[in-house]
Amino acid sequence: MHLVSDIAQEIEVAGEIFRFETGEMLHTENSYKYTIEGFQVLAVRAGFPARAQWVDDAALFSVHYLERA
Structure with a gap:
């Protein structure tokens, strides 16, 4: 499965910042x-x-x- 960012954004997970550009894809799993x-x-x-x-x-x-x- 893949998630696609609708907007440019920054998120914080466990104190680390992750940046995503509009349209950037994140692979989340294989089934x-x-x-x-x-x-x-x-x-x-x-x-x-x-x-x-x-x-x-x-x-x-x-x-x-x-x-x-």
Whole structure:
């Protein structure tokens, strides 16, 4: 996802000033889609076994509780 500044502006985050020009784009995230099982395999390989997961009623997103192995 990208956000685009509508105006020239300055913002402060944690005491640091960031300047954005009109039309300047900020990349905020990448979204990747996995099945619950596929995500858990990746998590275990990274040393974070799954302890629980929650899925919304429409199965559009999930939240995972992982622990460090």
